Amino acid sequence: MGTTVNKEAYRKDFHWEEDGFDVYRSCHWSAPGCHNSCGMLYYVKDGRLDHVEGDPNQPYNYGHLCMRCLNLPETVNHPDRLKYPLKRVGERGENRWERVSWDEAYDIIEENVRRIWDRYGPESICGMIGTGRNVCWQNPLVCYAAFGTPNMSFGFLSGDSCMVPRTSLSFCVCGDLPVLDASQFNEARWEHPEYVYPEVVLIWGNNVLKSNGDGFFGHWLVEMMAEGATRLIVVDPDVTWLASRAEVHIQPRPGSDGAVILAMIDVIIKEGLYDREFVDLWCYGFDELAERVSEWTPERAAEVAWVTPEEIVKASRLFAAARPGALQWGLTTDMRVNGISEAHGLMALNAICGNIEAPGGNYLARESYHMNLAYQCGYFENLDAEMRAKRIGDDMSPMHQFGLSATASSDCVLEAIETGKPYPIKMLWFQGNNTIANMGAEAPRIYEAIRSTDFNVVVDVFMTPTAVACADVVLPCGMSIERNSLRTWWTPLRAISKITQYYEAKSDEQIILDLGKRLNPEAWPYETDIDLLDARLVEGGVPYGFKELQERVYDWQPLEYNRHVKGLLRPDGQPGFNTPTGRIELYCTTLKAFGNDPLPHYEEPPESPVSTPGLFEEYPLVLTTGHRSYEFFHSEHRQLPTMREFHPDPLVDLNPEDAADLGITGGQWVWIENQRGRCRQKAHLNPGLKKGCVSAEHGWWFPEKEAASPHLFDVFDSNINNLTTMMVVGDTGYGAPYKGLLCKVYPCTPENSTVMPSVQVTERGGWAYERVEHPTMGKSIAQKANYRIERPFPTVVVNAAFERAGGCCECEAAEHAHGPVRCNTRCSMPMQGSQAPGGFEAMPIDPDGPLELDNCRIVCSACLAETYA
Numbered sequence: 001m002g003t004t005v006n007k008e009a010y011r012k013d014f015h016w017e018e019d020g021f022d023v024y025r026s027c028h029w030s031a032p033g034c035h036n037s038c039g040m041l042y043y044v045k046d047g048r049l050d051h052v053e054g055d056p057n058q059p060y061n062y063g064h065l066c067m068r069c070l071n072l073p074e075t076v077n078h079p080d081r082l083k084y085p086l087k088r089v090g091e092r093g094e095n096r097w098e099r100v101s102w103d104e105a106y107d108i109i110e111e112n113v114r115r116i117w118d119r120y121g122p123e124s125i126c127g128m129i130g131t132g133r134n135v136c137w138q139n140p141l142v143c144y145a146a147f148g149t150p151n152m153s154f155g156f157l158s159g160d161s162c163m164v165p166r167t168s169l170s171f172c173v174c175g176d177l178p179v180l181d182a183s184q185f186n187e188a189r190w191e192h193p194e195y196v197y198p199e200v201v202l203i204w205g206n207n208v209l210k211s212n213g214d215g216f217f218g219h220w221l222v223e224m225m226a227e228g229a230t231r232l233i234v235v236d237p238d239v240t241w242l243a244s245r246a247e248v249h250i251q252p253r254p255g256s257d258g259a260v261i262l263a264m265i266d267v268i269i270k271e272g273l274y275d276r277e278f279v280d281l282w283c284y285g286f287d288e289l290a291e292r293v294s295e296w297t298p299e300r301a302a303e304v305a306w307v308t309p310e311e312i313v314k315a316s317r318l319f320a321a322a323r324p325g326a327l328q329w330g331l332t333t334d335m336r337v338n339g340i341s342e343a344h345g346l347m348a349l350n351a352i353c354g355n356i357e358a359p360g361g362n363y364l365a366r367e368s369y370h371m372n373l374a375y376q377c378g379y380f381e382n383l384d385a386e387m388r389a390k391r392i393g394d395d396m397s398p399m400h401q402f403g404l405s406a407t408a409s410s411d412c413v414l415e416a417i418e419t420g421k422p423y424p425i426k427m428l429w430f431q432g433n434n435t436i437a438n439m440g441a442e443a444p445r446i447y448e449a450i451r452s453t454d455f456n457v458v459v460d461v462f463m464t465p466t467a468v469a470c471a472d473v474v475l476p477c478g479m480s481i482e483r484n485s486l487r488t489w490w491t492p493l494r495a496i497s498k499i500t501q502y503y504e505a506k507s508d509e510q511i512i513l514d515l516g517k518r519l520n521p522e523a524w525p526y527e528t529d530i531d532l533l534d535a536r537l538v539e540g541g542v543p544y545g546f547k548e549l550q551e552r553v554y555d556w557q558p559l560e561y562n563r564h565v566k567g568l569l570r571p572d573g574q575p576g577f578n579t580p581t582g583r584i585e586l587y588c589t590t591l592k593a594f595g596n597d598p599l600p601h602y603e604e605p606p607e608s609p610v611s612t613p614g615l616f617e618e619y620p621l622v623l624t625t626g627h628r629s630y631e632f633f634h635s636e637h638r639q640l641p642t643m644r645e646f647h648p649d650p651l652v653d654l655n656p657e658d659a660a661d662l663g664i665t666g667g668q669w670v671w672i673e674n675q676r677g678r679c680r681q682k683a684h685l686n687p688g689l690k691k692g693c694v695s696a697e698h699g700w701w702f703p704e705k706e707a708a709s710p711h712l713f714d715v716f717d718s719n720i721n722n723l724t725t726m727m728v729v730g731d732t733g734y735g736a737p738y739k740g741l742l743c744k745v746y747p748c749t750p751e752n753s754t755v756m757p758s759v760q761v762t763e764r765g766g767w768a769y770e771r772v773e774h775p776t777m778g779k780s781i782a783q784k785a786n787y788r789i790e791r792p793f794p795t796v797v798v799n800a801a802f803e804r805a806g807g808c809c810e811c812e813a814a815e816h817a818h819g820p821v822r823c824n825t826r827c828s829m830p831m832q833g834s835q836a837p838g839g840f841e842a843m844p845i846d847p848d849g850p851l852e853l854d855n856c857r858i859v860c861s862a863c864l865a866e867t868y869a
Contacts, residue, residue, distance in 0.1 A: 010041075010056050014497070014551045021045050025055055025553055027494040028480045029134045029487050031432070031461045032075050033633035035213045037487040037494050038065060039553065040072075049076045049481060049500055058554060059189045060492065064219050066212060067630055071642050075479070076502070080639055080703065081461055082476035083503035092451055093709035093762065095468045102504065102514070105473050110518050112455040112472075113147060116426050122148035123390045124426040126413055128155040129375075130439065131162050131634065133432030134485055134496070135508050137377035137536070142512035143429070144378040145523040150391035151408040151425070152375065155433040156440035156449075158411055159729040159736030161334040163214055166343045168404040168734060172590040173347050175569060175578025176364035178356055180328045182220035185363050185491055186559035190227065194561055196360040197228020200322035202315075203242055204235045204346060205257065205332025205739075210628040213330055215365075215489045221328070233315045235260065237624065238653065238695060239688025248315040251690045252305035254624040255605035255740025258338055261345035262602055263301030264316040266293040268352060273320035275354030282564060282577070283351055285587020285599070292599045304602070304610075306690070320353050324361040331626065332739055337728060338603035339735030344588065345600035351584045359561050364569065364577075368493040368557060371540030373486055375406035382523055390423075392416055396775060397733035398594035411727050411736075411775045417449045418773075426454040430471070431508060434464040436715055437701045438635040441736060443721035444677060444766035459511060462639060465701050465715035468708065476505040483507030484529050484546065486536060492556040493542065495549040509533070596732055605740040606728055612742070619674050619742035620692075625720045626738060627653065627697045635699035650718040652681040653695040654745065659685050662745060669748040672696055674741065677722035677767045679757055680748055694743055696720040710762040717757050727772040 015024050021043040029037040039058020043050045052072050054063035085105035090096030100108075116124055127143035129135055129152060143152040154160050170177040180201065183189045190197075201221065208218035221242065224230040234243040235250045235257065243249045252260050268274050269290045279286050298309035298316075319325050327350045333342045355361035367373065379388070393409025394400050400409060417425045428450060433439065440446035450456065450470040458467040459475045467474050478498075482505060485496040498507070506514075509529045516524035526532045533546040542549075549555060560568055567573045576582030580589050585598075592598035604611040609622070631643040638644070652672055654664065664670055666685040671678050672694065681696060689695060700718040707713055716722060723743060729736050746752075760766060 006056075012057050014553065018043075021050065024497065024499045025057075026481075026497040026499065026550075027058070027060075027487060027553065028069055028072070029485070029496055030633075031133055031477065031479045032068065032072070032636045033131070033133050033432075034066075034068065035131075035211070036061075036215060036217050037489075037496070038069060038217065039063075040065070040069065042481055042499055044500060047500055049073045055553075059187050059556075060184065060494075060554070061217055061219075062189075064217070067643075067646075068633060068637065071637075071640060072481075074640050074642055075637070076481055076500070078462075078639055080463075081502060082463060082474065082505065084476060085504070086474040088472050092470055092472075093468060093712070095463075095708040097474070102506070105475060106514060106518060108473055109457055109515065112427065113519060116454070117148070120424060120426050123150060123387065123392075124424055125149040125151065126392075126408065126425050126428055127152035128428055128430045128433045128435060129153070129407075130155055130432035130434065131157075134480065134483070134487070135432045136375060136489070137373045138508040138512050139429075139431045140375050141378040142431075142515060145382040146512065146516040146519045147429070148383070148387070148520065150379075150383055150388050151413065153392075153408040153410050153413045154439065155430070155435040156410045156414060156446045156726070157736075158441040158724070158726045158738075159334075159337070159339070159734050160405070160407065160410060161339065161734075161736045161738055162331060162439075163334060164406075165334045165339045165730075165732075165734035166329070168399060168732075169340050169343045170347065171404060171578075172588050173344060173579070173585050174351075174356065174364060176366060178327065178347065178350065178362035179214075179365040179490065180216065180326045181358075181360055181363040182216070182224060184215075184217075184220065185365075185556075187492070187556040190223075192359075192559065194359045196324065197224050197230050198322065198324050198326040198360040200231050200233060200247075200319055200325045202233045202235070202319050202325065202327050202350075203246075204327065204329045206328055206330025207236070207238075207240045207242070207628055208328060208330065209241055210630055211330065216328070231318070233319055235315075237690040237693050238686065243688075248311060248318060250305075250307050250311045250315060252307055253609075253690070253740075254622050254693060255336060255608055255737075256305040257332065257336075258342045258345060258600070258602040259296065259301040259304040260307065260312060261342060261349060262293045262296035262600060263298045263312045264319070265289065265345065265349050265352070265600075266296050267298060267313055267316035268320045268349070269293065271317070271320075273317065274352040278354035278356075279352055282356075282583050284579075284581040284583035284585045284589075286352070288599060289348055289352075289586040292601070296602070306692070319349075322353070324355050324358045325350075325353055326355055326361050334735060335626065335738035336740060337606055337730045337735050337737050338601075340730050340732050341597065341600050341603065344591075347584070348586045348600055351586065356584060357562050357564055363561075364563070365490040368488040368491045368555070369540040369542050371486075371488050371493070371536065371542070373488050373536065373540075378523075382520075392422070392425075393733070397731075397777070399596075399732045399734065402594075405733075409733060409775070411729060414446070414449055414726055415774060417452060428453050428456045428470070430456065430458040430460070430466060432460070432477075434460070434466045434635045434701075436469060436712075437465050437719065438699045438721075440726075441721055441724040441738065442676065442726040442771075443716065443719050443724075444761040445726060445771065447716075447761060448766075459508065461505075462703070463707065464635070465712040468712055475511060476503070477511070478502065478505040478507040483509060484533060484550075485509055486533055486546070486549075492554040493549065494554045495546065495552070497550050591732075594732070605737055607737065607742050608740065609742075615675070615742055619744045621658065621694045621743050621745060622692055623672070623674070623694045623696065623723065623741045623743040624739040625696050625698055625724060625741070627651070627695045629697065632699060635701060638701060639703045650681040650697050650700040651684040652697065652745070653684050653686040653689045655689045655691045655693065656685045656687055657691055658694075658745075659683060662747075664745065664747055670745050671748055671752065672720065672723065672743050672745050674723045674743045676725060676769050677757065679717065679719050679722045680753075681718050681720075683745075694745060710759045712758060712762060714756070714758050716761045719757070722757060722761075722767075725772060727774060728776050731777050733775065733777060
């Protein structure tokens with residue numbers, strides 16, 4: 001479809017004049033937020049953005065844009081944007097501010113950072129990152145190279161439940177993250193000579209047309225359906241636009257997906273539908289997987305998931321017969337306590353069908369040029385081993401300790417704020433994060449925590465509830481059109497160019513550079529933001545600088561399929577995948593070594609009709625949160641008249657039969673409630689939603705309402721995270737119950753609405769319930785266990801036979817129980833977000849024995865024995 005555009009009618013220059021406009025060709029990312037970076041044409045007059053168009057000469061999106069990009073001028077030119085640095089002059093929550101200069105704001109920040117360094121140490125500062133905003137490397141870099149802290153976190157996102165569980169587990173199972181190949185990995189796109197459209201795409205828990213998540217533009221699926229006759233299998237409790245066009249649509253009870261996954265694998269194996277050659281050559285642990293799933297018949301899974309066996313069988317046969325088939329998955333698997341195992345099951349299902357690295361299947365994604373433009377940016381270069389060992393949550397689980405976590409655990413950061421253990425957190429740096437409106441589970445609890453710290457800074461584009469609630473300094477951030485930056489994630493390498501200026505707003509890149517030069521000038525030998533970007537390009541081995549990339553706009557590297565056959569996935573150049581066995585690990589040796597289940601398994605959600613039947617009697621509806629819309633990106637865009645015209649109020653979907661039983665009519669305000677709290681949204685009667693289920697939107701606040709406490713833009717009134725919980729995570733430390741909780745729904749009346757949730761939270765201390773005080777890993781809430789994993793971890797032996805050049809950590813010559821070892825502070829294990837070079841060495845693995853790693857990150861077994869004895 002995109003290739004039918006008359007490209008000659010459009011220019012390929014970076015800048016030209018047209019009909020009185022200056023036209024710039026660049027790529028959007030954020031702010032305002034987005035998970036992609038589409039090519040755009042910006043039409044500017046008198047320094048002001050007038051309108052935008054999609055860039056037909058950018059193969060990533062071929063001129064297609066979502067409504068958020070099409071409405072960009074309304075966002076960029078909005079009069080309520082933050083224009084100047086502000087310092088708080090009233091109490092927190094009063095929304096009283098004084099305009100200050102940038103130097104004054106920096107002085108305040110520097111004074112408080114140095115005070116905290118002196119009294120508590122750099123580790124008592126924590127960076128808070130959001131999702132989608134262009135701060136994936138900027139926030140980490142300022143934390144590690146300016147503040148000197150090892151703690152950069154996902155803004156109280158419990159279980160780090162946004163892509164991190166899938167990515168971390170993917171590195172263990174596949175060596176890289178499998179991404180649906182919609183031809184986006186090469187500039188030729190659909191015309192690449194090796195590319196074929198997938199015959200079937202399995203969409204699991206992902207409404208990609210609305211979310212456009214994780215570097216995947218949802219419209220690509222429509223193109224595959226139209227041009228390649230691609231058929232769909234959709235697993236979703238709701239009839240989405242894609243589900244309505246699916247050949248098979250399975251609607252499981254939220255939280256029960258794992259049972260369906262195991263049953264599909266069972267059908268494919270028992271009926272001999274799997275790709276025998278691929279399994280024999282490239283999969284490890286097939287027999288163990290077959291035995292594990294053998295008890296999960298379609299009948300058993302159907303009973304658990306509230307579906308029919310026939311749907312499971314039909315979907316299994318259709319997907320297995322596809323050559324190729326492909327998996328498109330989303331946050332649903334991350335937002336479960338058992339998310340790691342669900343992700344493992346989906347990877348195993350896809351692998352036994354032979355779809356990995358096949359054209360049109362699932363490509364193993366890596367950052368363009370292997371650049372480190374992600375969550376570990378600056379980590380090793382700026383923090384010594386002693387400081388890295390202080391990162392909060394690295395003792396939470398072996399997956400965190402041995403390099404599969406790129407951030408401080410959100411749950412453990414909350415625990416540190418509340419208890420001062422293992423040490424206090426005294427400063428929060430919010431950059432692209434509106435936590436109490438969006439990411440933070442158990443939002444009223446997060447509100448209390450962020451107000452209890454000594455000093456907080458918020459960097460954002462609008463005044464948010466989070467800023468009013470807790471900030472001492474607010475810095476105005478430039479939007480995408482007002483910044484020079486870089487984007488990979490995954491390909492191509494793209495330039496984001498500064499085209500306009502809004503009052504005194506500065507880009508994130510400029511802000512971190514200014515602070516870095518004040519706090520730690522040795523680590524910031526750059527004069528301008530362009531110098532900083534050039535240094536990132538040099539580190540990635542890009543053979544030119546930012547100015548040249550700006551003229552190019554984008555840069556795709558050559559594409560190779562079936563890299564596992566050609567020895568292109570492993571650091572040793574041998575055929576295979578970048579895993580300990582060199583194969584896709586259906587039986588995961590890394591999980592085994594870490595003391596976790598090495599095979600996919602099913603686990604009931606901690607709150608469900610099955611695991612907590614007593615609770616289900618009181619709260620008889622299954623709740624899933626995070627329902628997406630076309631208009632908004634998480635908590636953004638609520639100020640925009642156009643978006644609110646399309647979508648004025650928060651909506652909760654109910655099946656009409658459930659609504660009738662509850663006396664609820666469409667468009668009526670209703671309360672959604674469970675044992676932790678309540679919020680109100682408008683009832684949207686959706687006949688496509690599975691009966692017995694409720695699907696609620698997230699991210700709501702009301703910029704048109706009063707900013708000061710007790711209102712805070714009425715952020716808690718419609719906040720579904722009043723009902724979610726922190727500290728309840730999977731046995732790996734990943735995954736949390738954002739989807740698959742319990743609730744009840746009832747009409748709002750004057751009598752039950754005298755005290756609104758925002759007042760309840762800010763003035764009355766919220767709701768009384770028993771909080772989970774410590775990370776509760778792999779256990780049901782019903783057990784009410786204050787549980788934290790204890791040492792010793794399973795033994796991990798560093799293999800000394802494959803020493804590489806480079807600096808080694810302090811244990812280099814140490815004698816310990818495991819003998820002398822060497823471990824390189826530059827980890828060879830692939831890390832979430834960083835795409836560090838190398839990976840596991842290929843070596844025979846005893847599934848029941850210790851895992852042998854070369855160059856484990858932070859600590860090897862000797863360091864562990866020495867540091868944590």
